[in-house]
Amino acid sequence: MSASLPKTAPVLALETSCDETAVAIYDGGLRAHALHSQVALHAEYGGVVPELASRDHVRRVAPLLRQVLDEAGLGTRDLAGVAYTAGPGLIGALMVGGATAAGIALAHGLPLIPVHHMEAHLLAPMLEDRPPAFPFVALLVSGGHTLLVDVRGVGDYRLLGESLDDAVGEAFDKTAKLLGLPYPGGPELARLAESGREGRFRLPRPMTDRPGLDFSFSGLKTAVLTSLPKAASDAERADLARAFEEAVVDTLCIKCLRALEATGYERLVVAGGVSANLRLRASLRERTRARGAEVFFPRQAFCTDNAAMVALVGWMRRAEGSPAVAALEVRARWPLSELCPVQRRPETMEQETIP
Structure with missing residues (x-):
């Protein structure tokens, strides 16, 4: 053969x-x-x-x-x-x-x-009608992984950054449990965040005040825990869910833009279960467009x-x-x-x- x-x-x-x-x-x-x-x-x-x-x-x-x-x-x-x-x-x-x-x-x-x-x-975005061309930066975000990768071809990968503790999907699930949401927690938290009010809670953007492309989300989960006593009503829990989601999205966007700057690439691929998050998609589209770059996602089903x-x-x-x-x-x-x-x-x- x-x-x-x-x-x-x-x-x-x-x-x-x-x-x-x-x-x-x-x-x-x-x-x-x-x-x-x-x-x-x-x-x-x-x-x-x-x-x-x-x-x-x-x-x-x-x-x-x-x-x-x-x-x-x-x-x-x-x-x-x-x-x-x-x-x-x-x-x-x-x-x-x-x-x-x-x-x-x-x-x-x-x-x-x-x-x-x-x-x-x-490589899941390669299934779409407009697949990204090599090279590109990839953000892989799921329940078990948070990685920034320099992708030069099939199998030609260089790790740029990763989570030092919880994966972002894991942080979503653990925070959802703190808020009393059912399994699977990540999508439930995103749904609750849709009705939350902007600015009611302010949570940290971990590791964005220092150079580098690594992530940390365990402290963000702790910040939610310490804010829980102020979220007694359903509306306040929605506010806290929104604050958490916005903090995660902002952190991911900041690191993605840094990775594009470091590599000089103009294409970003975002994949994994958390790439289905609508707030993340909207924010990355807006911020990459402002930089003159393109972002590619797999369809929701993939x-x-x-x-x-x-x-x-x-x-x-x-x-x-x-x-x-x-x-x-x-x-x-x-x-x-x-x-x-x-x-x-x-x-x-x-x-x-x-x-």
Whole structure:
């Protein structure tokens, strides 16, 4: 088998890194995608229960596979590769998607393509009609990550800054819990903030008064906690929610503009679950426009975990000649910096291995 795929070759992808089961097919365009969210399953526990997540993935993955193949009008024999989220994520959940992908690849002699979850988020805006061109600065904001990355090409990433404590999505969820909001907390807090009054509370913009591109959100959460006694009514809780959201958005915007200045780039990509936040989108559009730069977001459906972005990355890497793997690999922790640029693959990776 050749080291790269034809540009129209369909790649099937599975995403099971946490609490969404998703399947998609990409062949230079998105052919089909489907997703099942476990939000209702975990709601009574106030967060994701790993064992329940893994069991639900087992129940959902086969029906979603059939649905996506039928929608695309393809059979497994028509595929040119099988991609799957190999990490980072919940190890049991990752194993469900990985084992399913490996079984399909083995049964049909297809390349097995591991995909880094954060790389998939980072490149998700490439699914849109107006994708960003390389190079660009990427802000990855989710429940587990807050990263600023210099992106020069597929796999060619340089970390510019990261959170030293809570990820921004984690800070949203913890603050929502302080305000007595139900799971999932982040979207609930954003909804409550819509009715809040501007200026009622003033919260800090952490680490914006010093140079650098790192973040810290644990102190902001503490500031909310100390302000709670002044937020006795529902209206005052909405005011506090708005103050928190504005502080987060302002902090992220300040650091993004600094990153654009440091790199000299004119394009910013914002991805991950928190990129769905409407206040963040509006503020970044306004501030980047004022600077003469452009900002790119994935559509709302592709901000949270999904298989479309995994299929895209699997297809891109195979189309450029990145090797398949010989056996199933999953990693609960996987630094983005360990990925290899597709343009400069080591000689040891030139020989392709097929399961």
